[in-house]
Amino acid sequence: MAEIRLDRLAHSYSARPGGPEDYAIRRVDHVWEQGGAYALLGPSGCGKSTLLNIISGLLEPSEGKVMYDGQEVNALSPQQRNIAQVFQFPVIYDTMTVHDNLAFPLRNQRQPAAKIADKVKEVAEALEIAHLLHRKASNLTADEKQKVSMGRGLVRDDVAAILFDEPLTVIDPQLKWRLRRKLKQIHERFNITMVYVTHDQLEASTFADKIAVMYEGQIVQFGTPRELFENPAHTFVGYFIGSPGMNLFEVELTTDGVRLAGVDLRLSPAVRNALEVHAGQRLKLGIRPEFVQLVEPGESALHATLDLVQDLGTYKVLDLQLGTTDTKAIKARIEEDHVVPQGEVGLIFPERWTKFYADDFLVEIHDGQDSQQ
Amino acid sequence: MDKIHNNKAWLLVLPVFALVAFSAIVPLMTVVNYSVQDIFGPNNRYFVGTEWFSQLLRDPLLHNSLLRQFGFSFSVLAIEIPLGIVIALSMPRRGLGVPTCLILLSLPLLIPWNVVGTIWQIIGRGDIGLYGWALNEVGIDYNYAANPTDAWITVLIMDVWHWTSLVALLCYSGLRAIPDVYYQAARIDRASHWAVFRYIQLPKLKNVLLIAVMLRFMDSFMIYTEPFVLTGGGPGTSTTFLSQTLTKMAVGQFDIGRAAAFSLIYFLIILLVTWLFYTAMTHTDDKA
Numbered sequence: 001m002a003e004i005r006l007d008r009l010a011h012s013y014s015a016r017p018g019g020p021e022d023y024a025i026r027r028v029d030h031v032w033e034q035g036g037a038y039a040l041l042g043p044s045g046c047g048k049s050t051l052l053n054i055i056s057g058l059l060e061p062s063e064g065k066v067m068y069d070g071q072e073v074n075a076l077s078p079q080q081r082n083i084a085q086v087f088q089f090p091v092i093y094d095t096m097t098v099h100d101n102l103a104f105p106l107r108n109q110r111q112p113a114a115k116i117a118d119k120v121k122e123v124a125e126a127l128e129i130a131h132l133l134h135r136k137a138s139n140l141t142a143d144e145k146q147k148v149s150m151g152r153g154l155v156r157d158d159v160a161a162i163l164f165d166e167p168l169t170v171i172d173p174q175l176k177w178r179l180r181r182k183l184k185q186i187h188e189r190f191n192i193t194m195v196y197v198t199h200d201q202l203e204a205s206t207f208a209d210k211i212a213v214m215y216e217g218q219i220v221q222f223g224t225p226r227e228l229f230e231n232p233a234h235t236f237v238g239y240f241i242g243s244p245g246m247n248l249f250e251v252e253l254t255t256d257g258v259r260l261a262g263v264d265l266r267l268s269p270a271v272r273n274a275l276e277v278h279a280g281q282r283l284k285l286g287i288r289p290e291f292v293q294l295v296e297p298g299e300s301a302l303h304a305t306l307d308l309v310q311d312l313g314t315y316k317v318l319d320l321q322l323g324t325t326d327t328k329a330i331k332a333r334i335e336e337d338h339v340v341p342q343g344e345v346g347l348i349f350p351e352r353w354t355k356f357y358a359d360d361f362l363v364e365i366h367d368g369q370d371s372q373q
Numbered sequence: 374m375d376k377i378h379n380n381k382a383w384l385l386v387l388p389v390f391a392l393v394a395f396s397a398i399v400p401l402m403t404v405v406n407y408s409v410q411d412i413f414g415p416n417n418r419y420f421v422g423t424e425w426f427s428q429l430l431r432d433p434l435l436h437n438s439l440l441r442q443f444g445f446s447f448s449v450l451a452i453e454i455p456l457g458i459v460i461a462l463s464m465p466r467r468g469l470g471v472p473t474c475l476i477l478l479s480l481p482l483l484i485p486w487n488v489v490g491t492i493w494q495i496i497g498r499g500d501i502g503l504y505g506w507a508l509n510e511v512g513i514d515y516n517y518a519a520n521p522t523d524a525w526i527t528v529l530i531m532d533v534w535h536w537t538s539l540v541a542l543l544c545y546s547g548l549r550a551i552p553d554v555y556y557q558a559a560r561i562d563r564a565s566h567w568a569v570f571r572y573i574q575l576p577k578l579k580n581v582l583l584i585a586v587m588l589r590f591m592d593s594f595m596i597y598t599e600p601f602v603l604t605g606g607g608p609g610t611s612t613t614f615l616s617q618t619l620t621k622m623a624v625g626q627f628d629i630g631r632a633a634a635f636s637l638i639y640f641l642i643i644l645l646v647t648w649l650f651y652t653a654m655t656h657t658d659d660k661a
Binding site: 053056058077078079083084085087089091093094095096104105108109149152153 | 554555557558560561562563564565568572573576577
């Protein structure tokens with residue numbers, strides 16, 4: 001059981017890294033608190049697995065420190081760190097029975113036989129593989145094997161943390177849901193720090209209390225699923241979280257607001273002032289399809305035309321073209337029973353849900369009083 | 374559903390059948406034919422039924438030679454298989470060492486049997502051979518031409534020198550095929566080096582080891598050239614293995630019928646032992 005702190009961590013697979021593109025992990029400062037259930041979310045190749053292997057000690061970082069409860073553990077092996085890790089594809093010891101597979105980590109620790117038997121039984125029951133205990137592990141199906149693999153990660157209750165590297169990839173969807181629930185229950189019962197790597201936002205939000213979103217070797221945001229949804233700290237988070245992702249437009253500053261797709265959008269002074277600071281940078285406006293309001297076309301609304309309606313059963317996604325001359329595609333999400341407008345529509349971006357990004361990072365907007373100080 | 378049956382398709386099998394017949398069935402049947410006859414000349418032959426077989430199975434010459442053969446083959450397996458595994462385990466996994474090791478290991482495999490025999494025959498001589506001379510100098514009485522044990526050991530060393538590489542290369546390829554994640558999982562599970570070998574590497578090597586054991590068994594069971602070059606099967610009959618006994622019978626004494634019966638027995642023994650190995654090494658898979 002431990003708090004895991006990553007201090008200015010960077011890793012490159014090449015011996016002499018040149019630019020930042022040679023780094024799989026660019027710079028990560030992060031704390032996983034003891035007892036939390038965390039998800040590490042990001043697209044393939046963003047460095048998630050590398051980061052996980054650095055935490056577990058399978059990989060030594062080229063720069064920075066990994067600290068367990070304030071102690072640097074860079075040079076320690078996974079054995080010494082006492083950590084459990086479950087991999088994407090099932091790893092089982094073919095010649096052993098399921099029982100022996102689960103008992104293996106405990107036997108290597110020379111635990112007393114009675115304790116091993118109890119613990120194996122407990123974990124096997126939690127994962128619903130108790131009836132398989134005496135079968136040979138090599139003859140199981142892929143998802144049974146993966147359960148055994150996960151079980152080996154769960155049998156030790158003294159570990160610093162349990163790391164899961166996309167553990168449910170080979171499992172069919174129905175079972176996936178149940179296993180995630182199981183993991184969550186196990187987490188609540190044993191209070192072990194768990195870090196769960198995935199590229200599926202749904203999986204991340206059902207498992208974790210807090211999600212770290214990774215992009216190009218950096219953790220770009222760490223927060224609850226709600227924070228990631230309502231206040232994405234990076235354009236990537238906006239785009240990656242949510243279905244469909246955030247609408248993002250390049251904008252130019254004007255005297256009283258911004259201009260996008262050939263239309264002027266007026267902003268309150270506080271927002272306008274906050275953007276002023278970033279005048280030289282690449283500015284983007286982001287708004288989630290859920291927050292785009294559809295109104296009758298008119299002076300106070302942005303002009304758009306409807307292209308396509310996708311009915312997804314529980315909600316509808318509208319594809320629209322924003323503006324009149326230099327149009328930009330925009331998506332809006334409406335309730336299933338909402339009336340779909342025809343042809344010309346007006347759009348309103350509520351200020352609270354309209355985010356601005358300077359060089360892809362969120363521009364913090366303070367209220368009027370704050371900006372005075 | 375009405376399927377059109379066209380039995381002319383069987384004609385397509387004919388070329389393969391002809392090839393197999395020519396290369397395997399006809400020669401084998403010729404041997405079977407010889408084995409039931411006593412042949413003095415092309416026009417002077419007598420049908421003897423199973424007489425050769427019953428005679429041979431009671432022949433002490435065959436018994437001794439068979440025992441020696443089993444002793445030799447099992448010694449070869451007992452040395453080459455563990456040694457091959459150890460070499461494969463200690464080979465580098467990346468870098469310049471990999472091609473170097475692979476080339477060094479392949480070299481013995483490229484050398485013909487009789488050359489291997491000649492090399493060791495010369496190098497083991499007490500007068501001009503480096504090893505033989507050195508052994509005698511340090512006080513070990515070594516003489517493969519006079520001492521059966523020395524001759525036996527020399528043939529064994531030759532085979533180990535010649536063929537351990539094959540086992541090592543097979544094992545190395547098997548080891549390389551094990552995904553890294555198994556080793557990572559073992560580290561996470563705090564497995565010892567021995568446990569990694571016992572529960573990951575050995576089980577994953579099973580298939581290549583099966584091939585290695587069968588190849589080395591069959592090959593060593595048919596050893597002919599090395600002892601023939603070294604001592605001609607001597608001293609006495611101490612290194613006269615089955616194939617040499619057979620050759621003497623067939624070519625030396627021109628006892629075709631008896632030799633044919635011998636060949637069939639020989640063939641069946643190899644088949645039986647190989648089957649036993651195969652079954653013993655694969656039967657664990659069936660258990661649930």
